[in-house]
Amino acid sequence: MQNFVFENPTKIIFGRDQIKKTGRAVAKFGKKVLMVYGQGSIKSSGIYNQVVSSLKEAGLDIVEFPGVKSNPVLSCALKGIDVAKKEGVDVVLAVGGGSVMDTAKTIAVGAKTDDDVWDYFVHAKTIQDALPVLTVVTISASASEMNPAAVITREDGAKKYSIRSPFIQPKASILDPTALFTLSPAYSAYSAVDVIAHMLEPYFKNTEPNSLLQDRLVEGLMKTIMESTEMILKEPADYDARASMMWAAILAFNGITTAGMGMIGLPAHMVEHSLSAIYNIAHGAGLSIVLPGWMYYAVEKDPVKFARLGREIFGIEDNDNLKAGIEGINRLKGWFAAIGSPVSLGDANILEEDIEKIAENAYALAQIWGLRDYTEEVIVDVLKLCK
Amino acid sequence: MQNFVFENPTKIIFGRDQIKKTGRAVAKFGKKVLMVYGQGSIKSSGIYNQVVSSLKEAGLDIVEFPGVKSNPVLSCALKGIDVAKKEGVDVVLAVGGGSVMDTAKTIAVGAKTDDDVWDYFVHAKTIQDALPVLTVVTISASASEMNPAAVITREDGAKKYSIRSPFIQPKASILDPTALFTLSPAYSAYSAVDVIAHMLEPYFKNTEPNSLLQDRLVEGLMKTIMESTEMILKEPADYDARASMMWAAILAFNGITTAGMGMIGLPAHMVEHSLSAIYNIAHGAGLSIVLPGWMYYAVEKDPVKFARLGREIFGIEDNDNLKAGIEGINRLKGWFAAIGSPVSLGDANILEEDIEKIAENAYALAQIWGLRDYTEEVIVDVLKLCK
Numbered sequence: 182m183q184n185f186v187f188e189n190p191t192k193i194i195f196g197r198d199q200i201k202k203t204g205r206a207v208a209k210f211g212k213k214v215l216m217v218y219g220q221g222s223i224k225s226s227g228i229y230n231q232v233v234s235s236l237k238e239a240g241l242d243i244v245e246f247p248g249v250k251s252n253p254v255l256s257c258a259l260k261g262i263d264v265a266k267k268e269g270v271d272v273v274l275a276v277g278g279g280s281v282m283d284t285a286k287t288i289a290v291g292a293k294t295d296d297d298v299w300d301y302f303v304h305a306k307t308i309q310d311a312l313p314v315l316t317v318v319t320i321s322a323s324a325s326e327m328n329p330a331a332v333i334t335r336e337d338g339a340k341k342y343s344i345r346s347p348f349i350q351p352k353a354s355i356l357d358p359t360a361l362f363t364l365s366p367a368y369s370a371y372s373a374v375d376v377i378a379h380m381l382e383p384y385f386k387n388t389e390p391n392s393l394l395q396d397r398l399v400e401g402l403m404k405t406i407m408e409s410t411e412m413i414l415k416e417p418a419d420y421d422a423r424a425s426m427m428w429a430a431i432l433a434f435n436g437i438t439t440a441g442m443g444m445i446g447l448p449a450h451m452v453e454h455s456l457s458a459i460y461n462i463a464h465g466a467g468l469s470i471v472l473p474g475w476m477y478y479a480v481e482k483d484p485v486k487f488a489r490l491g492r493e494i495f496g497i498e499d500n501d502n503l504k505a506g507i508e509g510i511n512r513l514k515g516w517f518a519a520i521g522s523p524v525s526l527g528d529a530n531i532l533e534e535d536i537e538k539i540a541e542n543a544y545a546l547a548q549i550w551g552l553r554d555y556t557e558e559v560i561v562d563v564l565k566l567c568k
Numbered sequence: 569m570q571n572f573v574f575e576n577p578t579k580i581i582f583g584r585d586q587i588k589k590t591g592r593a594v595a596k597f598g599k600k601v602l603m604v605y606g607q608g609s610i611k612s613s614g615i616y617n618q619v620v621s622s623l624k625e626a627g628l629d630i631v632e633f634p635g636v637k638s639n640p641v642l643s644c645a646l647k648g649i650d651v652a653k654k655e656g657v658d659v660v661l662a663v664g665g666g667s668v669m670d671t672a673k674t675i676a677v678g679a680k681t682d683d684d685v686w687d688y689f690v691h692a693k694t695i696q697d698a699l700p701v702l703t704v705v706t707i708s709a710s711a712s713e714m715n716p717a718a719v720i721t722r723e724d725g726a727k728k729y730s731i732r733s734p735f736i737q738p739k740a741s742i743l744d745p746t747a748l749f750t751l752s753p754a755y756s757a758y759s760a761v762d763v764i765a766h767m768l769e770p771y772f773k774n775t776e777p778n779s780l781l782q783d784r785l786v787e788g789l790m791k792t793i794m795e796s797t798e799m800i801l802k803e804p805a806d807y808d809a810r811a812s813m814m815w816a817a818i819l820a821f822n823g824i825t826t827a828g829m830g831m832i833g834l835p836a837h838m839v840e841h842s843l844s845a846i847y848n849i850a851h852g853a854g855l856s857i858v859l860p861g862w863m864y865y866a867v868e869k870d871p872v873k874f875a876r877l878g879r880e881i882f883g884i885e886d887n888d889n890l891k892a893g894i895e896g897i898n899r900l901k902g903w904f905a906a907i908g909s910p911v912s913l914g915d916a917n918i919l920e921e922d923i924e925k926i927a928e929n930a931y932a933l934a935q936i937w938g939l940r941d942y943t944e945e946v947i948v949d950v951l952k953l954c955k
Contacts, residue, residue, distance in 0.1 A: 182745075182811040184583025189576070195828070196571025358569075394792040394812045401784030408780065424569040425781045428828060432785075437824065441582070441815060 182392060182441035189435055191327045192353040195428065197420075199357050200231040203274070203317055204239025206353045210313040211271020213242040217261060217285040218276045219249045223319060226363045232276050232317055244268045246288070252457050252464065253280040255287075255299060255335040262291030262298065265312070272313045278320025279464070283331035286349040289314045299335060302342040304549055311348035317355045320364060321427040322372035322465060324379065324434035326354035334458050339542060341458035342549065358423035366414055370520040371465025372430065373410040377403055377513075378453075378468045379434040383445045385479060385486050398438045400493045402429050407494075410520055446552050449475040452563055455542040462529050469522035470529060473514040474567030478559075480506040525568045536564045569779060569828035576822055578714045579740040582815065584807075586744050587618045590661070590704055591626025593740045597700040598658020600629040604648060604672040605663045606636045610706060613750045619663050619704055631655045633675070639844050639851065640667040642674075642686060642722040649678030649685065652699070659700045665707025666851070670718035673736040676701045686722060689729040691936055698735035704742045707751060708814040709759035709852060711766065711821035713741035721845050726929060728845035729936065745810035753801055757907040758852025759817065760797040764790060764900075765840075765855045766821040770832045772866060772873050785825045787880045789816050794881075797907055833939050836862040839950055842929040849916050856909035857916060860901040861954030865946075867893040912955045923951045 194202050207214050214236060223229040236243050246261050265273065265288050273292075275285035289312040291298040300306040316326045325331065329350040334341040364372075380399045387395055406429050412422035432438065439445050449472045456467040480487040484506035491497040491509025499505040518524045526533065540560040547555040581589050594601050601623060610616040623630050633648050652660065652675050660679075662672035676699040678685040687693040703713045712718065716737040721728040751759075767786045774782055793816050799809035819825065826832050836859045843854040867874040871893035878884040878896025886892040901911050910916045913923075927947040934942040 182583075182808055182815070184586065186579065186581050188579040192573065192575040193827075194573050196569075199571065392808075392812075393795065394789070394816055397788030397792060398785065401788045402781070405781040405784060421569055421779075424828065425779075428569070429781055432824070437819070440580075441811065 183443040185440045187436055187440045188347070189327060189350070191351045193327060193356060193431070194353060195356045197357060197359060199355050200228065200317060200360070201235050203232050203315075203355050204235035204237070204241060206355065207236060207272055207274055207315055208239040208241055210315070210352060212240075213244065213268065213270045213272075215244050215246055215261070215265050215268070215270040215273045215288065216276060217246045217249060217273060217281055217288065219247070219278075219281050221247070222363070223276055226319070226360065228276065228317070228319060228360055232274075236274075244270055249277065249281045249284045251280050252334055252341070252461055253284040255333050258284050258287040258291065258298070258333055261288035265292035270312065272315065275314065275316040276319065278318070279323030279325050279332070282316050282323065282325035282351075283333060285316070286311070286314055286325070286331035287333050287344070289349060290344070290346070301344045302333060302335070308344060308346035308348050311346070313352050314349055315353050315355075316351050317360075318427070319360045320368060320372060321356070321361065321430040322375040324431050326351055326356065327431045327435040332454070339455075339458040340545065341454035342546065356427050358420055358427050361423045361427065362418040364417070366417070367521060368463070368465075369410065369413050369417070370522045371463050371469070372426070373406055373520060374465040374469040374472070374517055374522050376406050376430045376433045378449055378472050380438055381472065381490070382447045382449055383439045383442055384490070385476070386446060387442045388483065388486060392442065395438055395440075395442055396489070402433050402438070403494055405429050406433070407516065414520060446550070448552055448555060448563075451546050451550055451552055451555065452539075452543045452560060454546055455539045456529075456531065459539060459542060460529065460531060466523050466529065469517040469524055470526060470567050471563070473510055473517070473524060475563050476510045476513070477507070477566040478563045480510060526564070527568065536561055539564060570830040572827045574823055574827045575734070576714060576737070578738045580714060580743060580818070581740060582743045584744060584746060586742050587615065587704060587747070588622050590619050590702075590742050591622035591624070591628060593742065594623060594659055594661055594702055595626040595628055597702070597739060599627075600631065600655065600657045600659075602631050602633055602648070602652050602655070602657040602660045602675065603663060604633045604636060604660060604668055604675065606634070606668050608634070609750070610663055613706075613747065615663065615704070615706060615747055619661075623661075631657055636664065636668045636671045638667050639721055639728070639848055640671040642720050645671050645674040645678065645685070645720055648675035652679035657699065659702065662701065662703040663706065665705070666710030666712050666719070669703050669710065669712035669738075670720060672703070673698070673701055673712070673718035674720050674731070676736060677731070677733070688731045689720060689722070695731060695733035695735050698733070700739050701736055702740050702742075703738050704747075705814070706747045707755060707759060708743070708748065708817040709762040711818050713738055713743065714818045714822040719841070726842075726845040727932065728841035729933065743814050745807055745814050748810045748814065749805040751804070753804070754908060755850070755852075756797065756800050756804070757909045758850050758856075759813070760793055760907060761852040761856040761859070761904060761909050763793050763817045763820045765836055765859050767825055768859065768877070769834045769836055770826045770829055771877070772863075773833055774829045775870065775873060779829065782825055782827075782829055783876070789820050789825065790881055792816050793820070794903065801907060831938075833937070835939055835942060835950075838933050838937055838939055838942065839926070839930045839947060841933055842926045843916075843918065846926060846929060847916065847918060853910050853916065856904040856911055857913060857954050858950070860897055860904070860911060862950050863897045863900070864894070864953040865950045867897060913951070914955065923948055926951060
């Protein structure tokens with residue numbers, strides 16, 4: 182096991198009827214709150230009213246910032262920063278999924294500086310401060326509600342980059358599984374893909390023979406996520422399945438499963454960021470295309486962990502590591518297809534002739550993320566396996 | 569899954585050579601530190617020198633409070649409180665295992681109040697404040713380094729009771745697995761028993777059919793702990809095995825595996841507290857006697873989860889739940905014996921005629937902990953199965 186520092190102070194307030202605690206949680210950090218949300222689904226589901234009532238009951242002044250879209254863009258966050266500065270808000274509350282949370286985090290950073298916030302995304306500067314951020318979660322996938330990261334797309338150049346800082350770790354997150362009851366089957370499936378990818382990319386990187394602790398945590402969470410997703414697709418209002426998914430999504434990417442595993446590379450995420458930056462495909466949908474392709478690429482280098490996954494998750498009995506590994510990938514890809522997520526570039530109407538353009542875009546991020554093995558040629562090879 | 573609040577802000581600084589970061593971590597909380605430790609093993613192992621050097625380098629004034637014994641007693645903590653008050657320390661640093669950490673936490677509470685600290689242990693009053701606590705861990709078992717609890721024995725009446733408060737959650741804990749290299753085989757085994765008990769008592773309580781998430785986390789951790797302990801007993805300086813044990817011990821009892829499972833009862837811990845309060849037996853040694861006895865008692869009420877444990881951990885194939893459950897307990901008890909921990913009252917020279925006295929003592933704690941099903945008669949029944 183490698184040396185690590187683990188610190189995750191976010192308070193998780195989890196369960197039925199917990200949204201009514203939002204106001205009291207936010208009020209600890211100020212009087213005036215910027216409420217960031219998306220496209221109106223929180224209005225039709227009733228969550229908007231629950232949140233606003235709770236904030237008002239706690240005596241907070243609310244400044245609304247609606248309209249955040251999936252694959253959130255820099256221009257939207259910049260508008261939010263202007264609003265936050267002009268209104269002098271004390272605290273930022275995200276009500277939504279990863280896109281809303283990440284936009285809220287970016288606003289929280291920008292509100293406390295005169296720097297160009299994009300400098301933080303290209304690692305030109307380090308974040309020095311941010312407004313306190315809290316979240317009410319309506320899509321469980323990114324784990325942004327309990328981690329210090331945010332992803333934003335800059336429209337010119339289609340750059341989907343990320344920031345990481347303890348300043349944007351949410352102070353508290355309110356998770357009510359009933360808020361997921363109205364999430365569509367498609368997005369329920371994409372969420373599962375995203376959560377699985379968060380764990381598998383570090384899992385395959387972890388080839389130390391004595392790191393079974395982390396492997397077993399990942400395998401236990403992965404089984405739970407697959408099982409819960411199947412239950413959710415049958416019955417979207419299955420409370421226990423939504424609750425398991427909601428908590429598993431956090432544990433999958435809040436540092437617990439990767440502590441001791443060294444620097445974590447996310448090569449499939451890196452390639453997918455180009456897909457969703459260029460084509461505006463849902464992140465999870467992009468991952469179900471890229472992750473199996475990347476796995477077919479990586480299994481040839483060292484099949485041992487791929488074979489372990491095939492045996493532990495899918496009960497594959499083949500003693501040959503390469504064969505068991507490949508069969509495991511086939512099964513995972515088949516499961517992604519079965520839950521309704523695309524599994525090839527063609528499924529998402531992405532042309533094979535675009536592969537070089539995608540690779541060029543992805544390579545720029547590979548350099549920022551320090552994924553040194555991923556040249557443009559390698560990324561092209563990975564993308565050619567996404568079919 | 570039941571509603572829960574999860575918040576665990578302790579910073580974990582983990583790995584080789586991390587003890588040198590102690591001074592900087594402590595200095596964030598003041599200038600004068602009370603350094604609490606035990607019987608001198610940290611001097612022979614060299615950890616004392618490493619800690620003191622780091623504290624001095626950070627410019628801290630050190631007040632030493634040595635001499636904490638296993639099964640720490642209230643009178644010792646009271647002396648520590650006097651020292652902390654007289655010296656006006658700003659922060660408390662525990663260097664040791666659970667006994668030292670729990671004494672340090674009790675001192676931290678007492679230093680900030682004129683109340684009788686025992687009032688907090690009998691739940692007569694609620695903790696309102698404490699000095700900041702940090703830890704350097706030399707025995708991994710209690711998870712006190714990343715949880716808000718402490719256990720102390722009051723000598724008159726032999727009462728081994730506990731406190732729980734966010735004020736005694738350590739601010740930071742420094743974990744260097746090499747600090748465990750000199751831990752004896754006996755205490756390495758007792759540690760494993762304690763960690764397993766922390767997880768299994770809530771595991772058996774968790775009979776919701778859709779809480780597989782928590783079950784799988786427990787099973788993955790338990791396999792890791794058993795495997796690591798076997799490696800440690802063969803080679804006490806096996807870094808990866810000590811590291812796995814060190815991190816697993818924390819994850820087993822820092823709230824992760826029990827979130828969503830409702831109020832957690834610890835009936836085997838409750839009975840064991842009487843053994844170690846009356847006989848001064850090591851806590852883990854007491855647990856390897858009581859836990860199987862309690863399991864034989866509980867399996868008869870509802871064997872389903874016991875059968876699951878038998879199948880998942882020991883590969884038992886019997887389809888009859890009661891038989892698979894009992895065979896699982898037999899195997900666990902056999903494993904406790906194989907690693908060198910006592911598995912019957914007789915092994916610890918505790919006479920059968922003392923059972924009623926033990927039960928009377930345990931019943932007092934059952935009432936404080938709200939374990940309503942545990943009358944003196946029930947506790948006698950459990951103890952009679954500890955053979």
